[in-house]
Amino acid sequence: MKHLLSTENLSAADAIRVLDTAEEMSAVGDREVKKLPALRGRTVVNLFFEDSTRTRISFEAAAKRLSADVINFAAKGSSVSKGESLKDTAQTLAAMGADAVVIRHWASGAPHRLAATDWIDAAVINAGDGTHEHPTQALLDAFTMRRHWSKLNGTASTGADLKGMRVAIAGDVLHSRVARSNVWLLKTLGAEVTLVAPPTLLPIGVEHWPCKVSYNLDQTLEAGIDAMMMLRVQGERMNASFFPSTREYSRRWGFDDARLRALDDLGMKDTIIMHPGPMNRGLEISSAAADSPRSTVLAQVRNGVSVRMAALYLLLSGDSREAAPTNAATPAFASQSSKESN
Amino acid sequence: MAEKTYLIRGAAILGGEAEDLLIRDGVIAARGKDLTDENATVIDGKGLVALPGMVDVHTHLREPGREDAETVETGTRAAALGGFTAVHAMANSNPVADTAGVVEQVHSLGRASGWVDVRPVGAVTVGLAGEQLAELGAMADSRAQVRMFSDDGICVHDPVLMRRALEYVKAFDGVVAQHAQEPRLTAGAQMNEGAVSAVLGLTGWPAVAEESIIARDVLLTQHVGSRLHVCHVSTAGSVEIVRWAKARGINVTAEVTPHHLLLTDELVRSYDPVYKVNPPLRTDADVQALRDGLADGTIDVVGTDHAPHPSEHKECEWAQAAMGMTGLETALSVVQETMIETGLMTWADFARVTSFTPAVIGRVADQGRPLEVGEPANVILVDPAARWTVDPHKMATMGRNSPFKGKELPGSVVATFFKGHPTVLDGKLNTPYRYPAVSSN
Numbered sequence: 001m002k003h004l005l006s007t008e009n010l011s012a013a014d015a016i017r018v019l020d021t022a023e024e025m026s027a028v029g030d031r032e033v034k035k036l037p038a039l040r041g042r043t044v045v046n047l048f049f050e051d052s053t054r055t056r057i058s059f060e061a062a063a064k065r066l067s068a069d070v071i072n073f074a075a076k077g078s079s080v081s082k083g084e085s086l087k088d089t090a091q092t093l094a095a096m097g098a099d100a101v102v103i104r105h106w107a108s109g110a111p112h113r114l115a116a117t118d119w120i121d122a123a124v125i126n127a128g129d130g131t132h133e134h135p136t137q138a139l140l141d142a143f144t145m146r147r148h149w150s151k152l153n154g155t156a157s158t159g160a161d162l163k164g165m166r167v168a169i170a171g172d173v174l175h176s177r178v179a180r181s182n183v184w185l186l187k188t189l190g191a192e193v194t195l196v197a198p199p200t201l202l203p204i205g206v207e208h209w210p211c212k213v214s215y216n217l218d219q220t221l222e223a224g225i226d227a228m229m230m231l232r233v234q235g236e237r238m239n240a241s242f243f244p245s246t247r248e249y250s251r252r253w254g255f256d257d258a259r260l261r262a263l264d265d266l267g268m269k270d271t272i273i274m275h276p277g278p279m280n281r282g283l284e285i286s287s288a289a290a291d292s293p294r295s296t297v298l299a300q301v302r303n304g305v306s307v308r309m310a311a312l313y314l315l316l317s318g319d320s321r322e323a324a325p326t327n328a329a330t331p332a333f334a335s336q337s338s339k340e341s342n
Numbered sequence: 343m344a345e346k347t348y349l350i351r352g353a354a355i356l357g358g359e360a361e362d363l364l365i366r367d368g369v370i371a372a373r374g375k376d377l378t379d380e381n382a383t384v385i386d387g388k389g390l391v392a393l394p395g396m397v398d399v400h401t402h403l404r405e406p407g408r409e410d411a412e413t414v415e416t417g418t419r420a421a422a423l424g425g426f427t428a429v430h431a432m433a434n435s436n437p438v439a440d441t442a443g444v445v446e447q448v449h450s451l452g453r454a455s456g457w458v459d460v461r462p463v464g465a466v467t468v469g470l471a472g473e474q475l476a477e478l479g480a481m482a483d484s485r486a487q488v489r490m491f492s493d494d495g496i497c498v499h500d501p502v503l504m505r506r507a508l509e510y511v512k513a514f515d516g517v518v519a520q521h522a523q524e525p526r527l528t529a530g531a532q533m534n535e536g537a538v539s540a541v542l543g544l545t546g547w548p549a550v551a552e553e554s555i556i557a558r559d560v561l562l563t564q565h566v567g568s569r570l571h572v573c574h575v576s577t578a579g580s581v582e583i584v585r586w587a588k589a590r591g592i593n594v595t596a597e598v599t600p601h602h603l604l605l606t607d608e609l610v611r612s613y614d615p616v617y618k619v620n621p622p623l624r625t626d627a628d629v630q631a632l633r634d635g636l637a638d639g640t641i642d643v644v645g646t647d648h649a650p651h652p653s654e655h656k657e658c659e660w661a662q663a664a665m666g667m668t669g670l671e672t673a674l675s676v677v678q679e680t681m682i683e684t685g686l687m688t689w690a691d692f693a694r695v696t697s698f699t700p701a702v703i704g705r706v707a708d709q710g711r712p713l714e715v716g717e718p719a720n721v722i723l724v725d726p727a728a729r730w731t732v733d734p735h736k737m738a739t740m741g742r743n744s745p746f747k748g749k750e751l752p753g754s755v756v757a758t759f760f761k762g763h764p765t766v767l768d769g770k771l772n773t774p775y776r777y778p779a780v781s782s783n
Contacts, residue, residue, distance in 0.1 A: 008541065087657050107659035108532075108543040109613030116612065117657075130661070132543030177543060204548070205540030 003115045003124040004311050006133040007185040012161065015188055019143050020158050021310035022303070028065060029306060039068035042316055045098040047089070048127075049075040049105040054277060055127050055137075058301070059102045062308035068316075071098070086110060090119035098122045100316055108132035108177075123315040125308075131175045137276055138181035140307040142189055144300050145227055148272055152226075163190035168220050170196035170253055171231025171284050172242075174203050178276045179231055183211050196220050198253060200242045201233075217253055221262055228263075229274040230255050230285045250283055260289045272296050345762050347371075349379050353387025353723055355713055357689025363392060365719040368762035373715055385767075387723060390756055393693050395427025395458075395720035397700035397709050399519070399597055400494070400573060400645030401670065403429070403460070405451060406444070407436025412650040412740050414448065417670070418457035420648070420739035422765040424670040425755040427720040428459035428701070428709045429648075433470070434495045440465035440476035442484035449486035456774030457765050461704055464488040466507045466518060470496050475507060482514040489705040492519035494573055495620070497555055499525050504559060508568035515705060517595075519571040520559055522580070523621065527551035532661060534607040534622040542610060544660065547622045549577040556580050560587035560594050571703055572596040574647050576621040578631030585640045595703050597645035598632050600676035601667055601745055605629075609745070615656045615663030616745050619649070636695060637686040643700045646673045650741020668741040672732060674724065675751035682726075683752060689726075708761075719762035728754035738771065 001014060028034055044063040046056050056072065063070045073093070086105075093101060100123040103111045108130030115124040128134040142162065149165050150157040167186055173179045173195050186193050193211035195202065206213055214220045221228075233253075235246050243249045250256065255273065263271050273285075273294045281287050290297060350363040355373075364372035364379055398421065404412035414431070421429050431448050433439035439448060445462035452460020464481035468474050470493045481488040491511060498504045498520060507518050528551045533539050535546025556572055560583065563570040575581060575596050584596045601619065606626050609617040617623060635641040649666025656663050669676075677696065681687040687695075701710025711717040731750050734742040758766035763775040 085654065085658055086662075105659065107661040109661075110659045112613040113659060116614070130543050131545075180541070180543060203540035204535050204546055205537040208537045208540070 001315055003111075004135055004315060005111050005115055005124065005126045007135045007138050007181045007188070008133070010135070010185065010188065012188050015139070015142070015185060016159065016161065018139055018307065018310050018314060019146060021314060022139070022143050022306040023158050025309040025313070026303065026306035028309070029302070035065050035067060037067045038313055039063065039066040039316055042068045042099040043071065043097055044068045044100045044102060044312060045071045045073055045093050047073045047075070047093065047101050047103045049103070049110070050128070052104050052128065054301070055104060058304045059127060059308050061305045063312055065305070066309055066312055068312065086113065087117070087119050090114055094120040094122065100125060100312060102127045104128045106130055125311055125315065128177055130177065132177050133181045134177040135181050135185070136304070136308050136311055137178050138185040139311070140300055140304040141182055141229065141274060141276070142185055143303045143307050144274065144296050145191070145272075148296070149226070152270055161189045162186060165191040165227065166194070166225045167191050167227045167229065168194045168196055168225045169229045169231065170217055170255070172201045172233045172237065173197045173206070173231070174201045176231050182229070183209055187211065194220050194225070196253065198243055198249070201237070217259065218262070221259060222266060224266070224268065225271055227272050227274055228255060232276070232278065232280060233284045235280070235283060246283055254284050254286070255289045256286045257288045260286065260292060263294070274300060276300065347379055347382040348385060348759070348764065349377060349382035350385045350387045350392065350723065353390045353392035354689070355392050356693050357391050360387070363713065363721065365721065365759060365762050368719055370713060370715055370717050370719050370721070373713065385723070385757065389727060390723045390725055391689050392713060393425070393689065393722050393724060394697040394710055394713060395722050395758065395760065396425045396674065396696040397704065397706060398426050398429040398646050398648070398670065398673075399490070399571070399643055399700045399704055400599075400647045401429040401431055402434070402647070402649045402666070403431045403448070404650060405435060406447065410652050414451035414460060415455045416738060416740050417648070417650070418452065418455045418460060419771055420668075420670040420737060422457040422758050422760065423738050423755060423771060424672070425674045425722040425724065425758055426458050426670065427722070427758065427760045428461060428706055430461045430463050430490055430704055432494045433463050433465040433492060438465050438469050439463065440468050440470070442477065442480040442486075445481050445486040445488050446484050453777055456776055458760060459706065459709060461490070461706055462486045462488055463494070463519065464491045466491045466493045466498050467503065472496060472498060472500055472503065475503070475510065478507070478510055478516065479514065482516060489514070489516050490519050490571070490703070491516055492521065492573065494519065494521045497521050497523040497525060499555070501558060501562065505562050505566060508563055508570065509566045512568050517569045517571050517703060519573050520555065521573050522552045522555035522559065522575075524551040524555050531622075532618070533610045534624045536607065536625060538607045538610060542613070544610070549579050549624070552577055552621060553579040553583055556583050560584070560592050563594055564590065564592045568593070570594045574599050574602065574621055574645060575632070575641060576602050576624050576628065578628045581631045581635035581640055585635070588640065595642040595699070596640065597643045598636055598641045599645060599647045600669055600673045600680070602632055603629065603636070603680040604676050605745055613660050615658065615660050616667070616743050616747065618660060618663050618665050619667050620665040633680060633684070633686055636681060637691070643695050643703065644673065644677055645700070646670055648739070650739050651743050653742055656743050666743065668734070668737065668739050668744045670739060671737050672744060672746050672751065674755060675730070675753045676746065678726065678753040679751055719759050721759040722755055723757040725754050725756050726752065728752065730754055
């Protein structure tokens, strides 16, 4: 793997390799000294054209735990806000010797541009681009699901996929990079995905996606699910007539207290509730649901650091076949197995 | 003024029988077998096709205002090399071509350059703002003799304004060339709305935004008894609507670009803004419908929508990039590839859609004429057997934004005669035509 731009073209083998490596990385987080020397002397730039404190500090923690030098480049208040182009910014970072660029951008495809052009030679990690993809979010979601699913099945996480797991993703699919990355990755890992949304918040062309589509959250719950992922919905969408009001949205597509009770009534005692954050409590998810024992919201945040460590490690040192970062069993890091587009 | 005499030997006239053409004093002086002229420069036409000079109904020359993108001089050099003897210069310059002064400036620049006829298109509304009619009559009466009016790039979306424009141009035999794009349905749109946009997370540009405007406009045209030209139709549904309108006898003509005849939105998966264009690249089904529509006459003409941009407007994020592609120097080859090599059209059909009909739509005298004795010698020679690989850096246009970069295409322009003067010889620029000096103000 040279870059991590999307999950659409990520092979099952590569995805499982990232998840397995993340399992090893998570062990580091449990130590007293949460640090590995794996990326010592390497420079990771967090290039953020869009505010996202959560994702940025997650990547920062991941890089620092691998002993990389981290530079945070927030486009706001920098030369970018004075009109500097992506090309010039990329070439500047290249001249400074960045080994990896973690890019968050409001424009879909901006990470692809960095990877496909000769502006910079560094590894590119997509930390969320427009309404396109957010691959590390999907990987951390899959990591969280896999731990849960393996535990239920009484098997080890490492090496496992999500075969047979029923996942519902509800909310603003149209504008969601999280939904896109999850649909591709979960399908690759063998899960059955159902998207639940008002028709206005589903893209034209969604019928070609490898998932089911429903307009009715209650029917989806009744059909049985193992994981319920709620997506953030911006209240302002009602101003563009995507839905009539936040209250109507919440009644029809929000995971409220009644639907939380329905999980119990339907006998789904092991179903988890997920949210990529930040949550709109009372809109797409009720406080009771967000804070219930079913909720994996904080586990997702925790796992995010492990998954991003794995991604950085595999991109920056996987090809050089350095010694394993831990003394645990290390998967082979084949350098050519990726089908990642660039 | 003494233009040289040229004798073209044995070129297939419109792809038909090989004959000789004698070009003298700006006209076709003779046509037939075994012509002789002692003073003539002989050009071997063996294996070549002789066609009327192409007339582009849709060119962006960028001057005045964006001389960093293109000038009348560079754009018309590109046109000559591409086999054109006339281009319609779109109005979205800066200042906008919405007054007699600006269209006369563009017209004069064209004459000074001397590579092709430059026919300025006048804006329909002041500043392309869609609020009030520009002085269409003044532009029609100017030295530029504007007959085509367009806010191209922006749709005249106000139905009342569109109606008035259609009515008003009847006074001077004008035509409104509509850029059909319903603005509310395309706010922030980045690419064709469909399976690919869903995956790429780029805001969709629905076909219905184009088709609904065309449907409205053909009905308005019928109601007021005027003449409508639809710029760059890009969807199968648009072809259907134009076909329906023609069957009803509505005076509508339609144009398709070479790139919409060949490329699809699958290319956008690269996020390379060289594929960003307005209207957007559509699906394979649309491409097929456009080819069929052009072959059966539903679509009347090919227009390049040549839209050069400085590289910094394309070397950026997709959403930040400018829309448009260059096209003058690849148009002939792409049409040959998509329409002739597929067996959908003959070279005679090619002459109809690239020369005869475009000249009629634009009311361009002396262009798009048959290759007959006494007609103006706007003639091109094409080598249909040639194969070449597109290299934007070798083009005459200043724009490097060719979506055909690296692609091998058939057909090359060997010579272009403009008013009897060879602007292109041996596939290379020769010299421009020089207008006789006139004492005018």
